[in-house]
Amino acid sequence: MxxxxxxxxxxxxxxxxxxxxxxxxxxxxxxxxxxxxxxxxxxxxxxxxxxxxxxxxxxxxxxxxxxxxxxxxxxxxxxxxxxxxTMPREELDALLAHFEEHDLHYLLQTNRRVYASARTRAAIQEHLAAARADKPEPQTSPQAGFSAEPIEDAPLDEIAKAVFFTEEAGAVERARQEFGERFHIVRGSMPLPGGSDGEIGLRGTxxxxxxxxxxxxxxxxxxxxxxxxxxxxxxxxxxxxxxxxxxxxxxxxxxxxxxxxxxxxxxxxxxxxxxxxxxxxxxxxxxx
The missing domain is CATH 3.40.50.1000 (HAD superfamily/HAD-like)
Known part of the structure; x- marks a missing residue:
């Protein structure tokens, strides 16, 4: 030793x-x-x-x-x-258009806060509830009370990172094909059986x-x-x-x-x- x-x-x-x-x-x-x-x-x-x-x-x-x-x-x-x-607005706008075009759930992060639509917040709570059901031990999870600010309040000039998820497979590879030269895109770690999720930052971030x-x-x-x-x-x-x-x-x-x-x-x-x-x-x- x-x-x-x-x-x-x-x-x-x-x-x-x-x-x-x-x-x-x-x-x-x-x-x-x-x-x-x-x-x-x-x-x-x-x-x-x-x-x-x-x-x-x-x-x-x-x-x-x-x-x-x-x-x-x-x-x-x-x-x-x-x-x-933080992301330049033209880059962020391109990501938002991609998320909307493919009907992806997404979250936007500033230095200190996270923003998501009501639909996405509900989907996250559903996934967390399913994960807790698979873990019968008592939960003291910080994520059990996950919350995000309304997406409408997001300061779009302060966004540093985006996270997206969907029940469909292949969303990360599709994003890489479209944005691979502009963003750093990696697979996320959200438990989504059969689905896919990813994290996006600026290239080099x-x-x-x-x-x-x-x-x-x-x-x-x-x-x-x-x-x-x-x-x-x-x-x-x-x-x-x-x-x-x-x-x-x-x-x-x-x-x-x-x-x-x-x-x-x-x-x-x-x-x-x-x-x-x-x-x-x-x-x-x-x-x-």
Missing amino acids: PERSSTPKIAFLDVDGTILDHGRRIAPSTVRAIREARAAGHLVYLCTGRAAGHIPESVLEIGFDGAVTNGGAFAMVGDVLVHGE TKGAAIDKVLEHLGLDRADAIGIGDSWNDVEMFEVCGVGVAMGNAAPELQELADEVTSTVLENGIFDAFARHGLVRADASSRS
């Missing part, structure tokens, strides 16, 4: 499927690992596709040194904004690009960074960080793109990865 590292490292952690069991639970060992690593002098950052205002309080109260949000559109070092970009901004601001090297995630928007994070770690619950194809695979989100995945790289002590008592 490796000893705790005396060289400060910086860890970037995805939220859903990495810290949170997709909105339901957080492993106690995850909380301990993050707090122990920070107490030892390492830096721990959130690195999520969520808007900053939609990160659950149960996650934020763990304590972090900063955050990359909206899939890389924004990055905070402490309370300092070191990176921020990725978690990896935002991590580079954070590292530059802090004067740290990529070799000092560890990125841990389970979604397709984590690929560029894996590429930028010195070590890219896929969660055990990630898709097998995604695991193949990481340097390592840790255990699953509720089976001490973050703790095991931190222990392997010396951010925490690898004793069993801290793991439970």
